[in-house]
Amino acid sequence: MGNDIARQFAHLPYDQATAAIARHLRMFWDPRMREALRGAVAAGDDDVDPLLRAAAANL
């Protein structure tokens, strides 16, 4: 699902996109979901969209 969010903002300039994705995750995702995303990024999960990966760093 995080990748679906990333795809929706992919048309924006990189910084705007990652900020918008991070804002969406903060507004709508339960903390444990955000934690799971950070975990996936930290574990090097290849399935995580690069934009989402960058956004996760801003959470």
Place this chain on the structure above:
Amino acid sequence: MAVETYVPEPDLGTPTVGGTETVRVTVDGRTGEVPAGTSVMRAASEAGINIPKLCATDSLKAFGSCRICLVEVDGVHGTPASCTTPCTDDMVVTTQSTELARLRRGVMELYLTDHPADCAGCARGNCEMQALATTVGVAEIRYPRREPARQHASYDESNPYFAYDPASCIVCSRCVRACGETQGTFALTVAGRGLGSVVSPGGTDFFSSECVSCGACVQACPTSALTEKSVVELGMPTRVVDTTCAYCGVGCSFRAEVQSEPAGSGGTGSVGDGIRLVRMVPSKAGGANEGHSCVKGRFAYGYAHHPERQMHPMVRDSIDDEWRVVSWKEAIAKVASGFKAIQAEYGIGAIGGISSSRCTNEEVYVVQQLVRAGFGNNNVDTCARVCHSPTGYGLKQAFGTSAGTQDFASVADADVILLIGANPTDAHPVFASRMKRRLRAGARLIVADPRRIDLVRSPHVQAAYHLQLQPSSNVAFVNAMAHVAVTEGRYDEAFLRERCENVDGYLAFISDPQHSPESVEPITGIPAAALREAALLYATARNAAIYYGLGVTEHSQGSTMVMGMANLAMVTGNIGRRGVGVNPLRGQNNVQGSCDMGSFPHELPGYRHVSSNDVRAIYEQRWGRVLDPEPGLRIPNMFDAALAGTFKGLYVQGEDLAQSDPNTQHVEAALRAMDLVVVQDLFLNETARFAHVFLPGTSFLEKDGTFTNAERRINRVRPVFPPRQGKDEWQITCEIAQAIGFPMRYGNAAEIMDEIAATTPTFAGVSFAALDAEGSMQWPVTAAAPYGTPTMHVGGFVRGKGLLVETVHVPTTERSNRRFPLILTTGRILTQYNVGSQTRRTDNNAWHLEDILEIHPADAEMRGISTGDLVELSSRVGSTTLRAKVTSRMPPGVVYTTFHHPVTGANVVTTENSDWATNCPEYKVTAVQVGVANARGETDLEAERRRHGVEYAGTP
């Protein structure tokens, strides 16, 4: 409001007339002003003077056939019919004179020669003939009794709910006109001529005809020729309770007409504690429905007294155990101890609750309060998650509030209607009748839907364009509509500059050739020329209105599409006045209200984010608890967390997750993984198979509270019976809260609404007393709008300026391929509702006993499928078996079914794909394969049917 004696709703004879120009008229010496065009009959009625009438009724245009309503007008020769004579300035009317009395008696005598002397309706008191004969002074009938052909026509009781007795018919045509003018189906006609004339449902019986059983004909009939079977069985009602329907988001107002009887005297009607519900009659005063109804609201209320209704709390230690009936005290103690134990072991966030769109605002409000203040987290969600959550997100982003922009009556001012992904004649039938009325009067219709829904072509309705777009191409479609408006200079620049933001960014985005109809034709499947023409029709209309349904929201881009429609409306200046707007047709009676009441995990009541310190402080002060500033889990997240082992307990108020949510196997596995599932419902539904505690709920006939419909109209729900299982649902929730240590207490439902009003700015002026006085109110109800707000965003948007969002078309990841070459969409049918737990327990099963798969002839032929065949429907996640119907309503490559029957389990095949912003499931796009079921499949289906008590239906 309950009244002590039965009084029919007043009938002023002819419809009200709008307009500001008035004329001065004197009737029987009383002088007053009425709008120009008002009939003499209506002017007299409004002055308290009732002119005798037979063929006139105020829901129908004047017909002028019965000649009973004759009057004398000064300076006018003869005795004109008052129903067809408009008032003119300084007109002087006399309604009673010796000559008028003589004429009326003579006409009435002639009618009575056709009317049976032993009319059962006259004896019962529901035939206007008897009363009228007395009114006009018929003491004898001087003419020989005649036997018109209809007195020998067959008594027709084929419809489950009403009977047609041609012998009692006087051929006044009220039923025929009601079927056309009110309902818009045109199923009835007068066949034959003279004494041979007879009202006929098209030369067949009612059940076999085009009749949709809305009951408008029954309501219009002045004799007992068309009568509810319940009235035949029980007799006439003795009093009335005004209340609101519990089916779709139209939220029709009804008069529940009842008989009181000594407690325990029994009977076969809807019996409850000494009260029998005789019939439901739609209220003319109802703002949403104005006297109309559908087959569900008027007739399908018998489920409230179905034998499968659960009346006692039950518990069990394991879902493999049998249920054990216990006291309320024991059941609630088990709920509280179970939830507390889970939180002690797994943490505060390990439990949650789900509120119901079939419950009242007050019942929903206490559920979210229980979760936020009692459980101490924000793990609350509602069934809007699986239908209109993208509406909430999209309209909030664009306009600043999560609701439709208009009232239903606004459609009467629309010149072009753009209907996207909605099938109102099945899912919102009473609004569909309004829409058809406007279309018959000349409005143009654009239908964007893969299916050829009835509104594409039906009696006296022909869509200007049917854009048969491919599932998952909505955003590309709506962008192309806006592209044409902008690039062809048909947009409202002044509106954009004054009222909107991101104007230049959006205009640059949407002008890009990638959004042209020609560019998106390979995606949408819509011929570019047709899309261009449709776009110009919409963009150049004086008033263009968008209406949409789940065909918009239940996509992976649902939220984007909602914003795309908002863009289109703003670009063309179609916001902020009557006849325009962006209007969601919401699915369940109180889905708007359940969202308003703070059922989403990220929002407190009134759509205010939980991260707002100021908003949390309002509730923290009132509830005495610190609230979590972080969003909680949504329903699909709860399932995922359950399977991950971090979510272990769930309180489910009136929702059948196991039947309604996608990917049934996943849902069932999640429910199995929980330690405590509490189901509060009328019936042991599919979800209850995984429950440890069952708490019996109340039907709408027992509720005291409010529902909020799709036009933001807050309507009162008043109890016809006391709660049959002994408790109001809000009381149950309060007792759970108290048992876990949160002292949530209210004396009655009105107190809950008072708290909602005190804490939610958009509800500030709402109270039961105000609603009782006004009938209904559309939020926002504030000091600036004390009687509510029919049209939103007049002069400015709730968020200030409307936000134009660059809506990029992102295709779904669900793709058809060689193994699953077809796309499945799901939806509703007229006579069944949602998961069917209510309608399947009524005689509505006569029309739709099982879910049917609709498939295009070409797709059927290449698979060897004929109508009536059992077919296997399979997707990447599961398969089910159902019967096929071969129909050109479907485009090639797309199949369709409903999800009303657990025996079919359509959601066995739907996937977990969901809207990117809200997790609303992508029910409208599932890649599937269809094939003739093998013998084993058939055996399995029949076994399932027996398990669910469904009789074999044969070929549909």
